[in-house]
Amino acid sequence: MRVGMVCYPTFGGSGVVATELGKALAAQGHEVHFITYDQPVRLGSFRPNVYYHEVRISKYPLFDYPPYELVLASKMVEVARQQKLDILHVHYAIPHASSAYTAKRILEASGHHLPVITTLHGTDITLLGKDPSFEPVISFAINQSDAVTAVSSSLRSDTYKLFGINADIEVIPNFICPSHFTNLDGTHNRADFAAHDEALVCHISNFRPVKRVPDVIKTFAKVAAQRPARLMMVGDGPDRPAAERLARELGVADKIAFLGKLKNPIEALALADLFLLPSESESFGLAALEAMACGVPVLATEAGGLPEVIRHGVSGMLAPIGDVETMAKHALFLLDPANLDRFRKQAKERASAFHIQKVLPTYLAAYGRILTPKSAD
Numbered sequence: 075m076r077v078g079m080v081c082y083p084t085f086g087g088s089g090v091v092a093t094e095l096g097k098a099l100a101a102q103g104h105e106v107h108f109i110t111y112d113q114p115v116r117l118g119s120f121r122p123n124v125y126y127h128e129v130r131i132s133k134y135p136l137f138d139y140p141p142y143e144l145v146l147a148s149k150m151v152e153v154a155r156q157q158k159l160d161i162l163h164v165h166y167a168i169p170h171a172s173s174a175y176t177a178k179r180i181l182e183a184s185g186h187h188l189p190v191i192t193t194l195h196g197t198d199i200t201l202l203g204k205d206p207s208f209e210p211v212i213s214f215a216i217n218q219s220d221a222v223t224a225v226s227s228s229l230r231s232d233t234y235k236l237f238g239i240n241a242d243i244e245v246i247p248n249f250i251c252p253s254h255f256t257n258l259d260g261t262h263n264r265a266d267f268a269a270h271d272e273a274l275v276c277h278i279s280n281f282r283p284v285k286r287v288p289d290v291i292k293t294f295a296k297v298a299a300q301r302p303a304r305l306m307m308v309g310d311g312p313d314r315p316a317a318e319r320l321a322r323e324l325g326v327a328d329k330i331a332f333l334g335k336l337k338n339p340i341e342a343l344a345l346a347d348l349f350l351l352p353s354e355s356e357s358f359g360l361a362a363l364e365a366m367a368c369g370v371p372v373l374a375t376e377a378g379g380l381p382e383v384i385r386h387g388v389s390g391m392l393a394p395i396g397d398v399e400t401m402a403k404h405a406l407f408l409l410d411p412a413n414l415d416r417f418r419k420q421a422k423e424r425a426s427a428f429h430i431q432k433v434l435p436t437y438l439a440a441y442g443r444i445l446t447p448k449s450a451d
Contacts, residue, residue: 075099075104075160075319075441075445076104076105076107076108076157076158076159076160076161076163077104077105077159077160077161077162077163077441078106078107078109078150078153078154078157078163078164078188079101079106079107079109079163079211079438080108080109080110080146080150080162080163080164080170080173080174081093081108081110081114081164082110082166082169083110083111083113083114083115085086085113086195086280087116087195087196087248087360087361088165088166088193088196088227088262089114089115089165090115090116090360091165091193091195091225091249091345091360092114092163092193093108093114093116093117094114094116094136094249094251094430095163095249095430096108096117096124096354096356096436097116097121097251098122098251098430098434099433099434100121100122100123100124101123102434103123104123104215104366105112105125105157106123106125107125107127107153107157108124108125108127108160108372109127109129109149109150109153110125110128110129110145110450111128111130111131111142112128113126113128114126115337116247119419125157125237127149127152127153129145129149129392130145130394131144131145131228132145142169143169143172143176143178143372144173144175145175145378146169146170146173146239146423147176147177148177149172149179150162150173150174150177150288150344151177151180151347154181154188154278155181155184155186156178160188160189160190160443160445161188161189161190161191161317161435161441162174162177162188162189162190162191163191163193163262163441163444164190164191164219165192165193165194165195166194166195166210167194167199167215167216168211168212168215170192170209171190171192171212171215171216171219171226171336172212172214172215174192174215174219175190175215175218175219175410177212177276178190178218179272183405186251186308188399189220189221189444190218190219190220190221190293191219191220191222191440191444192216192219192221192222192226192404193222193223193225193246194222194223194224194225194229194230194233195225195229195357195358196225196229196356196357196358196378197284197356197357199229199233199236199357200230200244205269205431206382208383209236209237209238211239212215213237213238213239213331215232216237216239216241216273217238217239217240217241219241219338220444221436221440221444222239222241222242222243222244222445223244223245223246223440224243224244224245224246225242225245225246225247225358225379226245226247226355226357226358226378226379227245227379228263228357228378228379228382229357230243230245230377231379232357232378234347234403240425242333243442244436246437246440247354247358247382247428247433247434248308248358248360248408248428249363249428249429250362250363250364250367250425250428250429250430251429251430251431252362252367253337253346254367255340255364255367255368257429258340258341258344258368261369262342262344262345263342264326264345265294266420267304267306267345268304269302270347270425271301271302272302273297273301273302273303273347273404273409274303274305274306274346274347274348275297275302275303275304275305275306275346275347275349275350275409276305276306276308276342276343276345276346276348276349276350276370277296277305277307277308277309277349277351277360277367278298278305278308278309278339278342278343278349278361279308279309279311280310280311280315281310281311281312281313281317281352282311282312282313282337283312283313283354284353284354284355285313285351285352285353285354286352286354286395286396287307287316287317288315288316288317288373289322289352289396289398289401290305290307290309290317290320290350290352291305291324291326291330292320292324292398293319293350293352293398293401293402294326294329294330294350295321295324295325295326295403296342296398296399296405297405297406297409298326298329298400299304300402300406301406301409302411302446303404304329304330304331305326305329305330305331306330306331306333306342306345306346307330307331307332307333307337308335308339308342309334309335309339310333310334310335314332317332318381323406337439339361339364340364340368343364343365343368343370344368346368346370347352347370347373347409347414348370348372348373348409349361349362349365349370349371349390350372350373350374350401351372351380352374352375352376352393352396352401353374353375353376353378353380354375354377354395354396355377355378356374356375356378356379356380357379357423358378358379358380358382358383358384359374359378359380359384360370362374362383362390363383363425363428364423365421366389366390366422366424366425367384367422368386368402368422369421369422370418370421371380371389371391371408371414371417371420371421372384372389372390372391372421373390373391373392373393373401373404373405373408374391374392374397375393375394375396375401376394376395377391377395379422380392383428384424385420385424388417388420388424389417389420389421389423389425390408390417390421391404391407391408392424
């Protein structure tokens with residue numbers, strides 16, 4: 075099977091999942107063609123059955139804004155024709171699903187049928203869904219897809235609530251690749267970040283308002299007032315300056331390391347005792363799943379799909395959005411040596427339910443349903 079994989083090439087969850095899915099398909103002998111404006115960060119070096127096609131954005135002076143959607147659709151048509159694609163899998167509704175519809179219609183005019191499967195990941199629905207100017211395009215693009223998947227039941231519900239969707243949406247969760255979480259011991263020295271008697275807390279995000287980064291700092295400050303602790307802040311974004319300023323105001327700046335973007339954040343997670351994710355909205359929470367796969371319990375909010383990933387009192391704990399007092403209380407409980415080892419083990423066990431080999435067959439089945447010619451009426 076020849077698959078066109080369309081995604082954002084960045085560190086975000088949608089790009090990571092699309093890239094890892096493509097690599098897993100290639101490992102099974104399928105031919106995977108990534109179509110995007112830059113090489114996906116998780117793609118790595120040369121590997122069999124994996125190809126990258128760059129979408130070059132026009133710089134024609136007539137346009138105030140480069141017409142990426144049209145250029146992307148043209149590239150989809152080009153790759154589909156030249157590589158004889160069997161299916162197009164687009165991750166994120168805008169602009170990928172709408173571009174895919176355009177490409178599909180262009181190809182149909184020349185007798186080339188190309189089924190499209192759209193995977194919804196989160197902010198394409200929960201953020202853009204609040205902007206009515208996007209609603210007609212997103213609804214149309216989703217409804218015109220041959221198959222639609224969402225990464226959580228919460229996201230599926232939000233999609234039906236926010237858009238005029240009549241298509242069936244199948245829930246296929248995000249996943250982790252076990253090979254990424256082996257041989258991590260000794261990769262880095264934990265003592266470089268925390269003393270042996272200090273708890274090491276970690277947060278990873280894009281530092282946007284939806285991640286509620288100030289709540290990370292406030293929660294940590296309350297924890298640090300009760301026991302020796304350090305915090306690793308991984309990532310970057312618009313709320314980083316405010317977070318650094320708040321850390322100074324609360325007197326904990328010397329206990330926090332702002333590490334910026336890391337090519338492999340799993341290396342930081344592997345050192346941590348607790349992962350903190352106080353998001354206001356989280357359609358799945360891939361970083362939380364990766365933390366659990368490292369044997370790190372997760373303290374998160376009861377937001378979106380997080381309760382579908384984290385089992386409260388088993389692989390971590392959940393708290394109401396914005397309830398810093400409860401989060402600090404839960405953090406101290408999880409970091410208690412009497413509890414931590416048990417939660418570490420349970421977090422790993424929970425993560426095993428999301429291994430790629432358990433999720434990949436579901437995607438292959440979805441591909442098979444839209445590749446099988448419909449019987450004549």
